[in-house]
Amino acid sequence: MAYEFTKEDLKEIEKIKAKFPEVMPATLPVLWVAQKRFGHVEPEVQKLVAKTLDLPEAHVHGVATFYTQYYKEEKGKFVLDVCTCLSCQLCGGYDILHYLEKKLGIKTGNTTEDGMFTLNQVECLGACGYAPMLQVTNDKYVNHLTPEKVDKLLDDLKEGKEPEYEKIGMPRRKNI
């Protein structure tokens, strides 16, 4: 399949390039633009990024494979990144991961047969106070997970309803 950026993408890429004195720094943000457009950055997409920025393919491949958030292959429609690191481990992150494995009928790292969900275990997402938690497809955080909350999330996602940003209020002084 031949991948092409749209006119809007190219406009955004120009804006990105303007932030830096050279073109190479645009590599990471343009890989993000590509992933948003195509859903992944498999080798053919990496080639498009290299061509668009006039950079060596090897360079773009090197960058794409260094960073975990770039999908080097096609994923499910929704990627569920469950944090199991330290604070999440202490607060039941693995229970949530195993609950999802059972519920989706897949092992961590795999995608459901209908292509709907990919389940991953990830390192600290910086939401330690709101554990256990997960991130949906590199975007919204879903915090304070319970089996019930996971059920609801999956039902919503199946209907195409993505989670809203969860604003977590500051701890108030009067409580101290």
Add this chain to the structure above:
Amino acid sequence: MSTADWKNYEPVIIPDIKDLDKIDVYVKNGGYKALESILKDKKKWADPKSVINEVKEANIRGRGGAGFNAGLKWSFMPPADGGPRYLACNGDESEPGTFKDRKIFEYNPHIFIEGALIAAYAMEITTIYVYIRGEYKAYIDMMEKAIADAYEKGYIGKNILGSGYSVNFYVTYGAGAYICGEETSMLESLEGKRGYPRVKPPFPAQKGLWGRPTTINNIETLAHVPSVINRGAEWFKSVGAENHPGAFLYGISGHVNRPGVYELPSGVPVLELINDVAGGMRNGKKLKAVIPGGSSTPVLRADQLDGITMDSESLRTVGSMVGTAGMVIMDEDTDMVDVLWRIAHFYHHESCGQCTPCREGTGWLEKILLKIKNGEGEVKDLDLLLDLTTQMEGRTICALADAAAWPVRYTINRFRDEFEARCKKVIKASNKAISHQS
């Protein structure tokens, strides 16, 4: 204010003010006054150096974990030569247990922007980048908006507030790599490359972004700057612990009733942070252990915490560090073998692979710990692990190997019984002293 008065401390960075993230509300509450002062009040601030001196005097110790005096760091920049100079603000926070800078992005982005602008003026910097971890999509969007608003109001851009000083400010972001929080790795990533830490020297002040003078500061560190300018270095030094002054954004997580981020003076007793601030232990359980400042800082047993306060001096007396003040609290049911294995897994996953002792060492740490966790270890494996840590520490380009080695060494030393109990063969002849001190 002594640390005993911490309950009377009025938060400055994340105060209880509605909609403070909006620029008008921030300005109404005295925002951008410090920037205006340094740009226009020539009697008070004769030149950029006078700003550096004040910040140096305040002794804002870097809140990203290293604890280096920010003003002193600024003073390392060589004299301006007319070429580009950069400030790179480190918003990559990824150290397990750390979740504080996101609160600034969300609740008070302009205090950070103002701090960064003051830093930029003081060092005669021409371009500012804020590098935010890729997972913080929501906060990247919030910062884009805040910076656009500050441009529109004339606090960023050409001829700021008619002062003749101009600077650009851009948001940039990663894509998932803990190592990019290491300052030179962040520069590589900003330059569009794999995040491999650089060999130092040359230090970034000499050769940073694109070979030009660059200073890297943590987000919280910069957020402290406006109040140092407004209230003076003496005020800042009067808050909290003498040798580690100012407020901390304490991130408290784990087995407590009220986890969260709390702005309080440095030097608050650890036990008061757990019991009074974070509402005590969940389900009435007993406290077992505390990791005081992110996963790399040495763990402390509950019996080591009497009278210990959250500042570098006090924590040093029990063999730990303040790090990022991201405190992870563990109750009596916590399995320390599991915890340590998970920390080792993290550092193995995040090692960039450049240096052999780290690339191979982190893998061995994880492998051996997994074996012990599964009940297949031997007591001699514990000594092998301790030996491994000494083979990693101080032998690599950056501190990731050290960060991986410390928790292994100190968790084993401080919970040795628990590790031995998990090992299959306890070799009676082993005459290694089993000590809880260290």
